Amino acid sequence: MGATTTSLLTAWLVAAVILFVLILRTAVLRKRKYPMPPGPSGWPIIGNVFDIPLSYQWKVFARWGERWGDLMSIRLLGQPMVIINSYKHAYELLEKRSGIYSDRPHLTMAGDIVGWDQILVLLRYGNQFREYRRLMARVLGSRKNVESFVPIMEEQAGKLLHILLREPTADLPSQIRKMTGAIVLMISYGYQAQEHDDPLIRMADEATEQAAEVAKPGAFLVDVFPFLKHVPTWTPGAGWKRKGQVYRANMDQMSAVPHQFVKDQMAAGVALPSFTSTMLAGDPSPDQEYRIKMSAASIYSGGADTTVSAELTFILAMGLWPAVQKKAQEELDAVVGHDRLPTYADIAQMPYLNAVYLETLRWNLVVPLGVAHAILEDDFYEGYFIPKGSIVCVNQWRILHDPEIYADPFTFNPQRFLPGLGKEPELDPRKIAFGFGRRICPGLHLAEVSVLMVAASLLSAFNITNPLNEAGVPISSKTAERTDGAIRWA
Numbered sequence: 001m002g003a004t005t006t007s008l009l010t011a012w013l014v015a016a017v018i019l020f021v022l023i024l025r026t027a028v029l030r031k032r033k034y035p036m037p038p039g040p041s042g043w044p045i046i047g048n049v050f051d052i053p054l055s056y057q058w059k060v061f062a063r064w065g066e067r068w069g070d071l072m073s074i075r076l077l078g079q080p081m082v083i084i085n086s087y088k089h090a091y092e093l094l095e096k097r098s099g100i101y102s103d104r105p106h107l108t109m110a111g112d113i114v115g116w117d118q119i120l121v122l123l124r125y126g127n128q129f130r131e132y133r134r135l136m137a138r139v140l141g142s143r144k145n146v147e148s149f150v151p152i153m154e155e156q157a158g159k160l161l162h163i164l165l166r167e168p169t170a171d172l173p174s175q176i177r178k179m180t181g182a183i184v185l186m187i188s189y190g191y192q193a194q195e196h197d198d199p200l201i202r203m204a205d206e207a208t209e210q211a212a213e214v215a216k217p218g219a220f221l222v223d224v225f226p227f228l229k230h231v232p233t234w235t236p237g238a239g240w241k242r243k244g245q246v247y248r249a250n251m252d253q254m255s256a257v258p259h260q261f262v263k264d265q266m267a268a269g270v271a272l273p274s275f276t277s278t279m280l281a282g283d284p285s286p287d288q289e290y291r292i293k294m295s296a297a298s299i300y301s302g303g304a305d306t307t308v309s310a311e312l313t314f315i316l317a318m319g320l321w322p323a324v325q326k327k328a329q330e331e332l333d334a335v336v337g338h339d340r341l342p343t344y345a346d347i348a349q350m351p352y353l354n355a356v357y358l359e360t361l362r363w364n365l366v367v368p369l370g371v372a373h374a375i376l377e378d379d380f381y382e383g384y385f386i387p388k389g390s391i392v393c394v395n396q397w398r399i400l401h402d403p404e405i406y407a408d409p410f411t412f413n414p415q416r417f418l419p420g421l422g423k424e425p426e427l428d429p430r431k432i433a434f435g436f437g438r439r440i441c442p443g444l445h446l447a448e449v450s451v452l453m454v455a456a457s458l459l460s461a462f463n464i465t466n467p468l469n470e471a472g473v474p475i476s477s478k479t480a481e482r483t484d485g486a487i488r489w490a
Contacts, residue, residue: 034380034383034384034385035384035385036073036080036082036384036385036386036387037068037069037071037072037073037082037384037386038068038069038072038073039064039068039072039073039074039083040064040068040074042074042075045077045078046076046077047074047075047076047077047078047079048074048075048076049076049077049224051074052074052076057368057369058368058369058395058396058397058398059397061083061085061369061393061395061398062085062395062397062398062401064083065083065085065395065398069085070084070085070086070088070089071083071084071085071086071089071381071382071384072085073384073386073390076224077224077225079389079391080386080387080389080390080391081390081391081392081393082386082390082391082392082393083393083395084392084393084394084395085395085398085399086398086399086402087399087402087405087427087431087432090394090399090432090436091436092381093379093381093392094373094392094394094436094437094439095436095437097379098436098437098438098439099376100375100376100377100379101373101375101376101392101437102125102373102376102437102438102439103124103125103373103374103375103376104117104122104123104124104125104371104372104373104374104439105372105373105374105391106124106226106374107122107214107215107223108220108222108223108226108228108229109214109219109220109222109223109240109244110122110211110214110215112226112229113214113222113229113241113244113245113247113248114210114211114214114244114247114248114251115248115251115252116211116214116215116251118294119211119251119294119297119298119301119302120132120133120136120294120295120298120302120442121298121302121371122215122371125376125438128291131291132291132294132295132298133438133442135279135291135292135295136275136295136298136299136442137442138278139187139275139278139299140299140442140443140445140446141442141445142445143445143448143449145445146445146446146449147344147449149183149186149187149446149449150344150449150453152183152186152187153183153344153449153450153453154343154344154453156179156182156183157179157341157453157454157456157457158341158457159179159195160175160176160179160454160457160458161341161457161458161461163175163195164461164462165461172315173308173312176308176311176312176315176454177201177205177308178193178195178198178201179454180303180307180308180311180450181193181198181200181201181204181205182198182201183303183450184204184299184300184303184307185198185200185201185204185258185300186272186274187274187275187299187303187446188258188274188275188276188296188297188299188300189258189259189261189262189274189275189276189277189296189300190262190265190271190272190273190274190276190277191258191261191262191272191274192272200257200258203250203253203254203257204254204300204301206250207247207250207251207253207254207301208301208305209305210247210250210251211251211301212305214244214247220240221240222240222241229241233245254297254300254301255293255294255296255297255300256293258276258296258297258300259276259292259293259296259297262274262276262277262280263280265277266280266281275295275296275299276292276293276296279292279295279296280292298442299443302441302442302443303443303446303447303450306366306367306441306443306447307443307446307447307450307451309366310360310361310366310447310451311450311451311454311455313360313363313364313366314356314357314360314451314454314455315458315464316364316467317356317359317360317363317364317412318458318459318464319464319465319466319467320412320466320467321412322466324356324412324413324414325459325463325464327352328350328352328353328356328414328455328459329459329460329463331350331351331352331353332350332353332456332459332460335349335350336460341457341460341461342456342457342460344449344452344453346456347452347453347456350456351418352414352418353452353455353456353459354417354452355414355415355416355417355418356414356455357448357451357452357455358414358417358428358429358430359412359413359414359416359417359429360451360455361400361429361430361433362400362406362429362433363400363410363412365396365397365400365429365432365433366433367396367433368395368396368397369393369394369395369396369397370393370394370396370435370436371435371439372391372392372393373391373392373393373394373436373437373439374389374390374391374392375387375388375389375390375392376388394436396432396433399432400429400432400433405426405427406426406427407426430444430448434447
């Protein structure tokens with residue numbers, strides 16, 4: 001009996017080894033049969049490190065697409081990177097196969113050193129990510145949820161108008177940032193921001209500016225050579241690591257200070273309703289409290305910059321296209337009249353203004369390359385092999401300026417999103433501008449309501465004139481150039 005059992009086990013073991021070898025051989029042959037997507041050839045060992053531009057990468061990637069197609073790949077020191085230049089490929093991979101395309105790349109500087117990998121936007125895919133999303137969905141998960149914050153937005157929009165009327169020479173971008181910061185702080189922490197130089201708004205501005213710097217591809221050598229993170233801070237040339245430590249302290253402070261503020265307010269019995277106070281009321285464990293803290297910081301940091309960028313883009317577009325501004329104002333006058341400020345309830349009756357918002361997202365989207373995804377396992381797509389761990393980058397700027405999708409794409413034309421003249425509205429840019437799959441921006445409803453309220457309020461009270469360049473000459477739509485960076489400023 002013992003000999004028979006041993007023989008059977010041996011046979012099963014041999015069969016298992018043969019099966020494993022066959023599977024491995026099939027996988028290897030399949031990888032050889034299916035190449036990676038085409039792209040610039042690069043150099044031995046270093047690959048395409050020197051091909052990656054340091055600025056306006058989305059424009060360069062778009063030009064590459066004209067030569068190598070809408071699905072390309074490059075290598076950075078052996079790290080494969082797939083670049084997507086079409087909506088079709090982005091949808092097929094990041095939406096339909098979101099289960100394996102929802103990770104984030106490992107960023108040494110932004111993550112290991114500065115700690116932004118604990119904020120939702122850069123958090124790796126897994127249980128912690130799903131918990132963050134679950135928590136945030138309770139507050140931001142639908143337009144109906146966000147509508148509970150409309151009174152805050154209407155109040156802040158009114159304050160912005162008052163400041164601009166009182167101080168015509170006020171720095172408009174600065175005032176927009178203060179207003180948006182005040183809204184996000186109230187939602188996240190029930191914190192009422194000071195009108196002038198609020199410390200928490202200043203803290204968020206500083207931390208998010210630093211995040212955009214450290215998350216920019218190729219900005220730090222440690223992202224190319226991760227072993228450099230072990231270099232002591234006193235080493236000559238390690239100024240980048242000392243900078244990273246300062247940035248880490250700022251990021252930790254940004255998440256900890258407002259969280260502690262809520263706890264103190266709750267202990268005193270005076271806390272205003274907010275995301276944090278609601279979540280803390282359930283007596284969470286230390287691990288749960290950490291996730292609440294970092295989820296709130298994700299709302300706080302994520303909304304502070306991106307919404308401001310969209311609002312400034314709206315203002316720039318109104319100055320550059322006065323006919324669009326005039327038509328939006330005529331709609332406002334017809335719906336609201338001249339004896340009061342617009343409310344959020346009015347916006348549902350203004351299709352043209354809603355189309356202006358969509359065109360604002362499309363024309364000068366906030367994050368041109370989105371935030372890079374990473375693939376969790378090998379994949380095969382349209383005859384190409386995409387290996388596990390590849391960085392997957394969607395050129396959202398190229399898609400939103402694709403003439404096959406958007407007629408005359410560099411012209412600001414809200415009419416493209418309205419039915420008429422026998423034409424169907426063009427593709428809704430929200431399907432692209434807020435990301436794809438399980439990584440879609442959780443604050444998209446908050447951003448939409450906030451931008452629409454600012455747009456309606458400014459157009460009801462002011463005429464926005466053509467901006468001037470540094471020489472005092474009015475700029476045109478052809479000479480207007482927005483800033484480079486992970487988040488673009490108008």
